[in-house]
Amino acid sequence: MAFSTTSKNCRINGVTLEAECRTLSGDWLNASLDLNSCIVNINGEMTWQSNGKFGESASDIKFDKVPILAASCPDKSGALINSTINLDERIANNNGTLQFTG
Numbered sequence: 001m002a003f004s005t006t007s008k009n010c011r012i013n014g015v016t017l018e019a020e021c022r023t024l025s026g027d028w029l030n031a032s033l034d035l036n037s038c039i040v041n042i043n044g045e046m047t048w049q050s051n052g053k054f055g056e057s058a059s060d061i062k063f064d065k066v067p068i069l070a071a072s073c074p075d076k077s078g079a080l081i082n083s084t085i086n087l088d089e090r091i092a093n094n095n096g097t098l099q100f101t102g
Contacts, residue, residue, distance in 0.1 A: 002088035002091075002092065004066050004087070007020060010063070010067070014055070014061070015035045015054070015058075017035055017087065017098060019032075019093075019098065023095050024095050027096070029096035031093070031097050033099070035055065036053045036054060036056075037052075038100035039052045039054040039085060040052025040053065041054040043075045044075030044076075044079070044081030046058070046071060046083045057073060057074055059071065059072045059080070064084055067086055067091075068085070069086075069087055070084045071083055090102065
């Protein structure tokens with residue numbers, strides 16, 4: 001299930017997604033996920049890739065509006081491109097834990 005529908009107080013801290021995630025029993029747990037583990041910058045565009053380390057080249061990383069992550073990513077020439085990615089596409093709340101679903 002998409003993380004944003006079962007989470008609250010979602011925020012970006014550097015390259016880390018942080019949220020309070022609901023468990024199956026209804027409790028709320030603090031959870032985090034290093035987005036470097038699942039997003040890569042390819043020629044100025046963020047896309048999904050295990051161990052992508054997009055944060056090494058991206059700047060101004062923030063939520064455009066949850067669950068849309070926005071960042072400035074350099075292309076091959078070094079020009080900064082405004083890029084977005086929908087985190088709900090591949091990040092889920094698994095019983096109170098944020099998880100990359102590959």
